[in-house]
Structures are given as C-alpha cells and as structure tokens.
Amino acid sequence: MRLRRAATGALVGAVLITAASDLTHLAVGEVVTGLWLLASAALCVPLADTFARRFFVVLGTASVALVLARRLPWSVAWSGAVTGGTVLVFLLLVEFLGAAIQVGGYDRALTALLARRARSGSSARRAAWIGAFTLASIGMFMASVPAVYYALGLGGDERRLPLVVGATRGFAAAVLVNPLSPLVVIALSISGAPFGRYLLYALPVFVLMLAVEWWAGARSAAAPPELPEADPAEPLWQRRHTLALMGAVVAFVLAYGFLSLLDAGALMSTALSVAAAAGALGLAAPSRWPRSLGAVPAERFPKHFGAAPLFVGGGLFGNVLVHSGLLDPVIGAMQGVPVPWLWVPFIVALVLLLRWLGVAPTVSVLIVGPVLAGAVSITPALYALALVFGGVMAFLGSPLSGTNLFVAGATGLSPLQVSVRLQGGYVLATMALFLGYAWVLQVLGTPF
16 A cells, blocks of 8 residues: 555646656756656556566666667757656546546547437447547546446446447547547657647548448447436536536646647647646536646545566667667668558557567567658658557457457457457458558658
8 A cells, every 4th residue: 555655646646747857848857757757657556566567677678788889978868768657657647537527427428419319229339439539639538438338327237338449449539630649749759740740641531530420320239228217307408518618628728838838749739738627627517627637646646556577668668769770771671662652551550569478569669760750761741640540440359458458358259259250340440541541651651
C-alpha cells in the first residue's frame, strides 16, 4: 500500500514537473524532468506486469550500454525519457476528462439514447460503433469499449458478440482521426505534419473503415440490447449538461491559445487544455465534482503503473538508438529502395508485428518513428498516417491488445479467437483498402 501511494505521488509529481519544464523552457528543466520520470518509472516497476518490468529493465540497460559504448552525451537519455514521459503525462491528464464524463453521466446518457434507436441487430451494432467512437473521441479512449458494453447490457449472450466487436472498431476509428489520440499526437510530433494536413489524408481511410464495418454489420446476426425504459421524470440529458459542455469547449480553446502564447509543446498544450476542459465539463454535477476531481490521482493514476515503464523506457531507448548511429546502414539501404510506396506497408506491418511481440502501439511508434523519419521518401502527413494506421490495426489485430483482451474476458473466448476469427477479416480488408489508397496517393499524386 505504501508503494502504491508513493508511486501515485511520483506520477502526480511527474505531471507537475513535466508541465513546469515545458512552460518555463529552463535549461536544467529537461535534466530534472528526465531524472524524475526515470525515477517514477522505476518506482512503478514492482507494481507493473511482468512484461512491463522486463521491458524497462532490458531497454534501460541497453540504453545505458549504448550511451557508454558510443560515448553519447547523457542529455540524449534525458531527452528520450522526457519524450516518452510526456506521453504518459498526457494520458494521466486525460483521466480528469474521463472522471468528468463519468461524474456528469455523459457516457450513460449517450449509450442509452443510442440504445433507444437500436431496434434491430444491425442498428444496434451501429449504435455500439457510434457510442464507442463518440466516447473515445471525447477522451475515454480504450475505456469507451467497456463503457458501451456495460451501458448496453450486453452480457454473455453470443448473439450480442457482434455488438462489442462493433464497439472496438468504433474506438479504432476514433483513434485514427482524434487530435487527442496519443498515437496521432506522437506521429504528428515525429513527422512534423500539421494536424489539418494529416486529417485530409486520414478522412478517406476513416470512410473506408466505416464502410467495411457497416457492410459487416448489415450481414451480422447481432441481437439488439434489451434495456429497461428510462424514468421520464429524470431525463438523460439536461440543460446543465449542455451548459457544462459549452463551457468545456470554451475552456479548451482559451487554454490552448494561452499555452500557445507561452510556446508550450503541442502535446503538453493539448493535455493541459483537456484538463481545463474537464474542469468545466464536471460542473454538470457541481455537488459531486470537487470531491471526484480530488480523487482522480488516487483512483485513476494507479492503472497507469504499467504504462510508466513502457513509455519512459520506450522513449529513452528510441532516442538513444537514433543518436547511436547503429541504424545508419539500415536506413541508408532503405533509402535506396527503388519502390517508395513499399514504405507504407513496411511501416504498418512493423508496428503490427511489434504488437504481436508485446510492444504497445504507442511505444512502437515512439521507438520506430524517429528511426525511420529521416529515411522515408513519403510525405510527412502520409508517414504519420502509416504510423497511426499501423497502431490502429494493432489494436484490432493482436491478441495482446487491451480491447481484444477485454472482449475475450467478457465473452469467454480466447484472445487469439477474438483477434483472428472476429477481427481478422476486418483487419485484412481494411489494410488492403488502405494500402491501395496509399499506392494511389504516391503513384498518381495527392490533390491536397
């Protein structure tokens, strides 16, 4: 218990120190932040799962060995730890948004409203997709899948299995186009592409993903959920929800504009703006929100104990590997490939393969992204899209992904059955369409 409290306190300190360093731009800030993040990750290691512990120890040892063997400055290590740690801080701050959504009842209202329109199996599956997409888009991310599952009362009925599968694909679609998605934020930071240009490239892929899922939903035998009638005296959506939502939008815009004036990084600006929006959104339940807000670190930060070693260790190793020069021959050989459009399937397959080996997509992008950034001969926006799409396919196509593990646990199937039997056809079809789209962009040119 003491270790959990200490680790929670370390993560709270990581949020404060990382934000302060990003806003003040002090020379010593990166060193202090990097050391704190490394210490916080090490403190979380005993509380993490076996893979996260081994991952941190192996990559940490390899990073130190490379720094010493290649005589690299230690600033490379601190910088890498800060890169990965900032993503961790982003996820921690998004927890305030998740708490606001839960306290205000937005998730229950949304899914109940959708369920009222789910009169058939196909419409119920679309409702599950839309519910997960919306909840993931407003900051619940992977938690959107269990939120939809429980709110729709799916239970263990095998006929309702297509509904939870549809929810996972709605979550995946949101990850592709959501500017708050950690995958998108990391890929844009690595590639240097602006979000607007990235979105132009990503929207056709989003439409393709939606079309494949809608087609699959029309052919499924899903059973619609049977929810009790809501009490008409207690409407699901009230004026206070609308006012709080409007306040959240205003708070986000004002906070982001102010942080931009301070020259804060894009990732930190987004994270702090999300936290500001969450503060306003929770006012839909003014009597309960202050207590819930104060309880966020103790109640929600512990679920990131396993993520801390992954993100900090991944950022550390990725930065050291890039500066070590060990990959220069490989990158040089890749740059000589006469068929540039092969880069896209290579990137997607690499991120998906790493997920099958146990590396989380966000960590894979943190490690792979900087290594390949200087070698690829494709536009920055397409490069970012390839990284993100590879991560999205990893969420759906690997038995080790959190969404597939949840579906497996909820339905009694094995993770391999979920990833191969339930998601395999969708992943292959979507990947084929995406690669065809990327080939057209590179061979015929892009209109945007």
